[in-house]
Amino acid sequence: MIVYLNGAFLPLEDARISVLDRGFIYGDGVYELVPVYRRQPFRMAQHLARLQHSLDGIRLANPHTDAEWAALVGELVARQPFDDQGVYLQVTRGVAPRDHAFPAGVAATVFMMSNPLATPSAAQVASGVAVVTAEDNRWHRCDLKTTSLVGNVLMRQLAADAGAVETVMFRDGFLTEASASNVLVVIARRIVAPPKDNLILPGITYDAALDFAREAALPLEVRPVPKAEALAADEMWLSSSTKEVLAVTTVDGRPFGGGAPGPVFRRVHALFQKNKPQG
Numbered sequence: 674m675i676v677y678l679n680g681a682f683l684p685l686e687d688a689r690i691s692v693l694d695r696g697f698i699y700g701d702g703v704y705e706l707v708p709v710y711r712r713q714p715f716r717m718a719q720h721l722a723r724l725q726h727s728l729d730g731i732r733l734a735n736p737h738t739d740a741e742w743a744a745l746v747g748e749l750v751a752r753q754p755f756d757d758q759g760v761y762l763q764v765t766r767g768v769a770p771r772d773h774a775f776p777a778g779v780a781a782t783v784f785m786m787s788n789p790l791a792t793p794s795a796a797q798v799a800s801g802v803a804v805v806t807a808e809d810n811r812w813h814r815c816d817l818k819t820t821s822l823v824g825n826v827l828m829r830q831l832a833a834d835a836g837a838v839e840t841v842m843f844r845d846g847f848l849t850e851a852s853a854s855n856v857l858v859v860i861a862r863r864i865v866a867p868p869k870d871n872l873i874l875p876g877i878t879y880d881a882a883l884d885f886a887r888e889a890a891l892p893l894e895v896r897p898v899p900k901a902e903a904l905a906a907d908e909m910w911l912s913s914s915t916k917e918v919l920a921v922t923t924v925d926g927r928p929f930g931g932g933a934p935g936p937v938f939r940r941v942h943a944l945f946q947k948n949k950p951q952g
């Protein structure tokens with residue numbers, strides 16, 4: 674596998690960074706995951722805008738212009754033997770003696786790799802997936818896509834331990850998101866999505882799903898979703914670059930939404946399939 678590290682494309686096994694990299698020591702970095710369909714990045718401009726938001730949030734200068742990023746992603750994609758890809762890119766605050774405060778004059782570390790895009794199986798789309806629920810105990814800047822992911826890792830493991838796909842989180846009685854995806858619900862045929870505030874990652878797929886729904890004139894509303902309402906909703910969906918939109922049909926071991934993907938999900942899933950890059 675060919676990856677990119679600090680200016681060079683090279684085999685994964687030859688890519689090396691210092692153990693003093695602040696990404697390793699502190700999780701002091703940000704990342705993006707750009708889905709690529711048939712070698713065409715989906716919503717690249719939006720991913721680069723979110724990267725800039727994350728970099729601004731951790732006060733790290735962007736090492737590349739958007740045009741440079743697009744060229745790097747294009748070259749990485751071209752170097753892989755498969756068409757549908759998940760391009761991972763990461764920027765850390767670089768290598769410096771261990772000290773919490775920012776080092777002066779240190780170049781950022783830039784790493785990129787691309788894996789086959791693992792979208793849900795046909796069975797998962799048809800039947801939906803299981804989630805568990807938990808209180809959201811992460812920090813208050815969940816809008817930043819930082820590599821400091823141990824909070825999300827612990828949440829995801831709760832799901833893995835229960836044989837579920839995701840952990841859906843609530844903070845102070847309101848729905849936030851899941852460990853690696855956004856969560857939307859449907860109440861009386863209206864899509865209800867939690868606002869993109871500091872408590873959730875502003876998902877590019879969340880925006881895409883809402884854009885496609887809006888274009889199809891489906892009723893939708895962006896507002897805080899009380900936990901009781903979320904758990905009594907007619908439908909619940911996960912959204913992410915790798916899950917696309919995926920229905921939740923089991924919550925904490927009990928059937929949800931009649932135990933099958935609902936009609937609004939099926940409509941938006943079809944719109945998503947129609948609107949994503951077809952190559």
Ligand SMILES: Cc1ncc(COP(=O)(O)O)c(C=O)c1O
Nearest residue numbers: 853854855874876877878913914
């Ligand atoms: C915590 C979290 N929320 C939401 C998302 C969904 O974001 P996107 O649709 O941009 O992939 C992700 C994606 O990895 C995530 O990690």
